[in-house]
Amino acid sequence: MIMRRLLRPGVVVGLVLIALLLACTLFADWIAPHSPTRMAPALKYLPPIWLEGSDPRYLLGTDQLGRDVLSRLIHGARTSLFIAVSAVMIATAFGVTVGLLAGYFRGWVDVVIMRIADIQLAFPFILLALAILSVTEVKSALTIIIVLAFADWVIHARIVRGRVLVEREKEYVRGARALGASNLRIMFLYVLPAILPTVIVIAMIELAVLMLVESILSFIGLGIDPPAISWGTALADGRRSLGNAWWMMVFPGVAIFLAVLAINLVADGLADVLDPRLKLSGIYRRADRSKALASPRTMEQKESPLLVVNNLSVMFPLDDGGSVSAVKAVSFAVKAGERLGIVGESGSGKSVTAMTVMGLLDSAGYISSGSIRLKGRELVGSSERELNRVRGRGMAMIFQDASTALNPVFRVGWQIEEAILLHQKVSRSQARKNALDLLRMVNIAEPERVAQSYPFEISGGMQQRAMIAIALSCGPDLLIADEPTTAVDVTTQAQILRELDALIARLGTGVILISHDLGVIAEFTDRVLVMKDGEVVESGPTAEIVAAPRHPYTQQLLAAVRSLEGGEPTGEKAVVHAAG
Amino acid sequence: MRATGSGRSGGVARFLLRRFAQALFVIFGVACVTFFVLRLVPGDPARLMVPPGSSEAVVEAIRVKLGTNLPLLEQFWAYLVGLVQGDLGTSFRYERPVLDLVLSVFPATLALGGVAMLFSLLVAVPLGIAAAAKPGGVTDRIVLVLAIVGQSLPNFWIGVMLVLFFSIRLGWLPAIGNETAVSYILPVLTLSAVLIATLIRTVRQSMLEALSEDYVRTARAKGVPWSRIFFVHALKNAAIPLVTVVGLQIGFVLGGAFVVELIFNWPGVGLLALQAISTRDFPVVQGVVMLVAILFVVANLLVDIAYAYLNPRVRLGAEQ
């Protein structure tokens, strides 16, 4: 499966080019048609084979000393690659070690190391390289490798440090420390393997960078001394002879470009596979248009329920081309003012159902069949613009984690006002007043202060209330609450639920309450849907279901809840903190 | 989560003060490193100031005049003292104050780098946003290909090729110097090529990440149209990491500017430094390095200020 993700066209191209590069490196002596250093001044500046005046023995022409350009390119590959790889390896080894130390021990170790890194970053590298290389008498491969590694270690150190800072707080590190493992052990046996994917990807990227830097240095005249050849020195030669032999500059340039491109392509592919967190390639799969059947959008009588979901099926495509069903032929209805609960464990499809109703499916998912009608209006197949008119006004949603659901860079008041201004024709100042009223309505003590605050400045409970305020701001007919209390502590949970209950009762809003917690469902809903593996296994009035569940799964759920409440531990844990 | 009320204004001041102190430290570090690196490599500036073959006595006299015969630490101390007072020393070769010399050519480099950075942002930000708008779509693919190609090209090669076509073959654009506005075109293009590629990816990346955040889902649930989600909700969040990357790129732009100055004979600090190295004019080299480092540090400070402004968490001094 990984191979398939890895073998994207870009990556394949990159790998092929790299294989070519390696072949040149390893078998240069056999592949190259001529000696790269043999000078034959009488044959200088022969053009490539397809031009007039060329010599068929020299495919890509000759340089200013009659040397074969192609052979020099092939041998140059070896030097350029060798220099870049060595430099990257040294830089990585050094940088990773330093980054590990800085990130793990923090404190003054971190400060010192990071300041040194800052100093180095502030230093114009070219100048430093110039100062050193222009005065050393011999520019051997080793000198250049050292200069390049010197420039590069900082990048690795910084990135590794960042990762280590995060990793060291994780469970497995804490656990190891609790077990008494030594710092060294933890660093190298626990943390390092965890960050290895990042290290590898960054190393590849820097490899490409250093190949370019080596060519830049050669261009300014700081390249490796002859008779050694690198692509960079070939470019420098080419520039001096530009008027006579454009091929001397073009082909090495193309070679460098292809090599660097290949490395970048493979690095992207690796990043995608090894460390999606890096999201370098960020290739997003194209969203399929909803394949739903378009149903006639007829306005039906008021008598019909607020929301009718009929035979809804939602699929998600997989990497290998197939798809998985997240929701299978689900049907239910919600009357105006009614409260419907949807309960099930994670993976049951309850959140997906809710998202689908709102039209908020992750771009990969699609509705394969079914219909969703809100107040008689068909939502499946509607455009985003049409949905936007319904969302917020006809139906609204509150989410599980209020701290991430609110935009961190806008004030709370602004976020509420926006909802109001979108759907109602009021002035700004009116909207502001309405927002304050809403905050009062959700029992926030100092509405002015909260409205002026950013989300991170208020408590979790207040964030959740703010979200409720946003959702209810335009008086929606339907409110969907997806695990609204999971992220809050128990006392606040009860509080919020009660407040919500009061609000809804007052406003007459229909509610779909999604939860894994049967207790919550039991207390606040009129009817309940039990979902498992994308299907509705049982549905009916809450009181009945709770009292006498028919489906074995529902019985399990109830039993789990009771055992937890009853204090007797059972083997099963049916309550899982779901992520929808 | 804690409600803060009192930490609001103090947070910014403390943050910036800390960054400022760090900046000073970095500049001092750069001064030290430059000084010692330059002097510990072989090459006697005095010998280059007299006709070749001059006697040792003549060379020694120059050394005394330049002050290079003094012990290293003494020279360093004098340098530091001068530095604090804003005196960067005197050029060995031209006997003019280094500060004057460097400041006289500095605006040219600044102009080049500034225009390149601006141009790159103007091109990269819209392209990155367009790519992020429809991930996997045609625009996205084209933009990604452009980006990866741009990052793989050696920028000096682009520069030389551009000169070959547009200056020599076609005669449309000047090959050297910065006399007219038109002379900016080729150097800026050369300098920007790689920068644009990097920035496109960054913008696209940040936008995509922002778009995948929960608050975008909330906004959609509110009925906010896509264009507004893009340009208001996501962009403001995406700008934060972008600003950081821009700061980092400033250093690379300055480094790239040196090579561009060489190709186009742009009369900036890069050329000055290159020549100063050939003639072992250490004070000038030091002066250029110091100035570039200061510029880099100041730019990053500005970036930090922008970051603090954009990110309320930092601005209001919340603890992470």
Added chain:
Amino acid sequence: MTTSRGQWMNEAVAFAALKLRRGEISRRHFMQLTASLGAAAALPATGAFAQSASDNLKFLVGESFWANWHPYNHTAQIGYKIQRNIFSRLVEVKPDMSLEPGLAESWTQIDPLTWEFKLRRGVTFHNGAPFTAADVKASIELASGFVPSDPVLAMTSNWLPTEGIVVDDATVQLKTASPLGPIINTLAFTDIMSAADIAAGQAALEARPNGTGAFMLTGDEPNVKTLERFENHWRGPAKLKTLSWEFIQDAQTRLSALLAGQADVIDRVVPDQRALIDGNAEVRLISITAPEIQSVWFRMDKEPFGSNLDLRKAVAWGMDRESMAAIVGGNTLVADSHLATGIEYRAAQSPLYGFDPDRAKAALAAGGGGVAFELGAPTGFYPKAEEICQLMQQNLNEVGFDMKLTLLELGAWIDMLFGESKPGEAFYGGWGNITRDPDFAVATLLHSPGAWTGASDAKSDQLIDAGKASSDPAERSRIYGELQAHLWNDLLPSVPILFSDLSSGYRANVTGYELYPTAVQDFWPVEIT
């Protein structure tokens, strides 16, 4: 013949063309302007910076300017170049390297030690001071070391101490301590300064040049020197109003600038670049063989070459000098003597040391077998030096040497050559004559003590001294003939490789520009049409 109105129109058109060239107006605007002037101005040909009449010439040079303006204390070619246009001398070098009267209208030798010069009247310095014999006296006494300076000025090594005797304002005698054969040629590159300036001290001389030349220095930046026409120049005002010199190290960049129309004349064109120049109708190339010799210098005061003539001969036979000359191309010639083309009394020597690996191997064997040595070569100055040295390495290593090639930028090369520890055993270097006189070619390189090659050979020294002391052409011819033969066959302190090609590029509308083999050009007659 132009009427004043015609002249005005020409100037107006020229002015508009200048603006167009600088991109300050658009082509359409230019057409409108010139149409309204009623002048049928030819549309500028190609490019945004096409040719136009102008009195401002931009000259790009490839050597960085010397650190100060003292004319007597350097050996930098760029110094002599720019001084040629700022100062005047008693005699001047012509494009064919012969001499013509300068500040001196005529001269005669009174006795073996004394020459008398009749000076021009009515000449003024840039600062308005009149030129008299006293100025000649002060200048020559300083330059020749008659008036001692501390440290010793570089120029003195070309002179013997010479006393100046003022006969009257327009007559001066120069009396050397011992006979100085090259004296007239040496005067051709000894700039005449004002006695008052000299009296003001060395620092004043270094700060600012004040001469009687066609141009005055008005702009002094590290890499750009601006000269402006001196209206009271004794030959009459120059055609150009401004002459700006800019240092651009990279030959390709200089050429690009010329082709793009951003420079009018460029120095030191690499022969290979001819192809680009030929392809452009607005640009021309002039090219000659210069009296500049590029050689391999041995450290004659160090093993293995110092005491081993066979090894040195092995090097001479083992190098493919013909190919090396071909690598550079243009008017490069294979060197056939230690005195380059154009230098007086030079003669082709024999054997020519044509590429003969077998003979080289034999010489190597005679010299004691394979030897390892290090050769230091400067990059960025002589075109193709790097390539020549690489070919040399290939040649010599095939013969049986083990040559290590160390490429250095100029500063590091100078350091290596003159460093106290005397690293390296051989160097690639060049030396250009600025007059025809052979003494200039050999004294610094070969005369001990202090020879750049570290040589200390009694016979060479004696011959050089003799040549310097004699002013009889026949005798000098005999002496230098003997010297060349001795150097070529018996001493070989250096192996001359080639006589340089000297090429200069200029835009087609530049007239009056002549290429001086000495690379020291006079811009007085130059104009842009």
